[in-house]
Amino acid sequence: MNDFVKPINTVDPVIFTLHDNKLKILLILRDKEPFIGKYTLPGGWVHANEGQDLTIEDTVKRVLKEKTGVDAPYFEQLNTFGSHNRDPRGWSISIVYISLIPWHSLDENLFKDNAKWVDIESLNQYELGFDHNSIIDFALQRIRNKVNYSILPVYFLPEKFTQTDLQKVYELVLGTKLDKSAFRKKIATLNFLEDTGERDFNVSFRPPLLFKVKETALQCFRSNFI
Amino acid sequence: MNDFVKPINTVDPVIFTLHDNKLKILLILRDKEPFIGKYTLPGGWVHANEGQDLTIEDTVKRVLKEKTGVDAPYFEQLNTFGSHNRDPRGWSISIVYISLIPWHSLDENLFKDNAKWVDIESLNQYELGFDHNSIIDFALQRIRNKVNYSILPVYFLPEKFTQTDLQKVYELVLGTKLDKSAFRKKIATLNFLEDTGERDFNVSFRPPLLFKVKETALQCFRSNFI
DNA sequence: TTAATAGTGTCTATCAGACAGTATTTC
DNA sequence: GAAATACTGTCTGATAGACACTATTAA
Numbered sequence: 001m002n003d004f005v006k007p008i009n010t011v012d013p014v015i016f017t018l019h020d021n022k023l024k025i026l027l028i029l030r031d032k033e034p035f036i037g038k039y040t041l042p043g044g045w046v047h048a049n050e051g052q053d054l055t056i057e058d059t060v061k062r063v064l065k066e067k068t069g070v071d072a073p074y075f076e077q078l079n080t081f082g083s084h085n086r087d088p089r090g091w092s093i094s095i096v097y098i099s100l101i102p103w104h105s106l107d108e109n110l111f112k113d114n115a116k117w118v119d120i121e122s123l124n125q126y127e128l129g130f131d132h133n134s135i136i137d138f139a140l141q142r143i144r145n146k147v148n149y150s151i152l153p154v155y156f157l158p159e160k161f162t163q164t165d166l167q168k169v170y171e172l173v174l175g176t177k178l179d180k181s182a183f184r185k186k187i188a189t190l191n192f193l194e195d196t197g198e199r200d201f202n203v204s205f206r207p208p209l210l211f212k213v214k215e216t217a218l219q220c221f222r223s224n225f226i
Numbered sequence: 227m228n229d230f231v232k233p234i235n236t237v238d239p240v241i242f243t244l245h246d247n248k249l250k251i252l253l254i255l256r257d258k259e260p261f262i263g264k265y266t267l268p269g270g271w272v273h274a275n276e277g278q279d280l281t282i283e284d285t286v287k288r289v290l291k292e293k294t295g296v297d298a299p300y301f302e303q304l305n306t307f308g309s310h311n312r313d314p315r316g317w318s319i320s321i322v323y324i325s326l327i328p329w330h331s332l333d334e335n336l337f338k339d340n341a342k343w344v345d346i347e348s349l350n351q352y353e354l355g356f357d358h359n360s361i362i363d364f365a366l367q368r369i370r371n372k373v374n375y376s377i378l379p380v381y382f383l384p385e386k387f388t389q390t391d392l393q394k395v396y397e398l399v400l401g402t403k404l405d406k407s408a409f410r411k412k413i414a415t416l417n418f419l420e421d422t423g424e425r426d427f428n429v430s431f432r433p434p435l436l437f438k439v440k441e442t443a444l445q446c447f448r449s450n451f452i
Numbered sequence: 453t454t455a456a457t458a459g460t461g462t463c464t465a466t467c468a469g470a471c472a473g474t475a476t477t478t479c
Numbered sequence: 480g481a482a483a484t485a486c487t488g489t490c491t492g493a494t495a496g497a498c499a500c501t502a503t504t505a506a
Contacts, residue, residue, distance in 0.1 A: 056308035082282035091274035
């Protein structure tokens with residue numbers, strides 16, 4: 001039909017989680033060329049053959065499940081990178097997503113030796129394959145910026161959580177401390193929290209209220225990419 | 227090397243201009259299948275052969291020049307759309323950009339009969355090929371949102387312009403009226419205007435000051451996509 | 453002087469940050 | 480009651496919108 005060189009197409013998610021009070025990203029040790037022996041983002045090819053991926057979102061969901069073992073509660077498109085020399089095999093186009101997965105939903109035993117969750121402070125010790133260092137910088141900018149006006153960080157938390165939990169997650173993502181009163185006023189205006197009426201009694205002080213995200217807020221947010 | 231079906235890759239810019247006090251988009255009448263006889267966004271294939279496009283931005287620049295005859299002063303990536311059925315020829319991936327071009331820089335005579343600048347209010351009268359109607363909706367959201375916190379609309383104006391010109395451009399993009407005092411205070415805080423010391427004397431009232439965009443502001447802004 | 457727009461000043465409502473105060477629980 | 484954190488109230492400075500005021504030019 002059209003008879004010229006087609007670029008390679010991959011989908012490469014930057015998968016974030018929170019663990020040990022650190023923001024971490026999943027990296028994979030490559031076992032084949034190019035960049036054998038280097039870490040890279042977990043990626044996958046678009047399966048365009050009949051009866052396989054129907055949309056690019058199908059590809060992302062499949063890759064996320066293959067690499068983490070779970071269905072990611074959230075992902076969104078970040079940017080598409082393409083050039084003749086970002087992959088030594090030739091012209092390549094990488095459609096990059098960011099995804100957030102709560103650590104507690106992951107099964108650590110499922111991860112093989114070639115998979116590694118690296119906290120973002122330690123990333124400068126890694127020389128990643130392809131242009132993945134700069135892609136991760138881009139992803140960090142996006143997630144930190146988006147935290148300021150969205151409910152993104154709830155995707156790191158379990159179903160029920162306290163406002164203090166929520167504030168800590170925001171602080172870990174941003175890397176800065178926040179004022180409690182101002183934070184709660186802002187969360188209140190965003191109007192996405194629902195009081196469960198329950199409290200967390202596993203504390204030796206006044207038990208905090210447990211909240212969850214309103215069903216409408218989640219659906220509204222998810223519809224960004226469906 | 228890798229032996230499976232590769233998707234079709236195209237780059238499809240949504241090219242905006244301002245003309246006759248209307249925000250308009252460039253559409254092309256297709257003269258071949260699929261969607262022959264329908265209007266679509268102007269698009270192009272990535273030329274991945276040796277010595278052609280080196281990066282995806284090269285592809286965009288080339289397509290923009292081919293379709294408008296000029297070098298676009300601004301473009302940025304919008305989103306990438308991919309699925310098995312958005313193009314009847316099979317799995318396809320479209321990397322979509324938005325671009326802003328000032329009307330006065332265009333040469334109307336260069337446009338052939340198959341090219342048409344359509345104002346966005348009239349778009350609902352067109353049933354476009356592919357998924358281009360929904361792509362344009364996406365692009366409109368982006369440009370209207372970005373106007374609120376950026377200098378984007380200056381790319382519709384000539385080098386020197388008045389603050390009233392600038393406000394009118396913002397109003398046309400947003401589709402709403404703005405308060406003069408509030409607008410000027412906001413522009414002042416963004417700190418990207420430089421007083422040329424000149425005035426526009428082609429008026430029958432107090433001649434307004436002419437401003438231009440600070441070189442530093444332009445470079446800073448442009449570096450978003452370089 | 454009039455007409456028209458340029459350009460500025462003021463008032464108000466809103467909101468985020470700083471910080472202090474009150475409330476509630478366990479031990 | 481002490482300790483600890485939950486949760487709320489108040490002050491302040493910054494800002495957007497509404498609106499009116501002064502300035503400047505051509506005719």
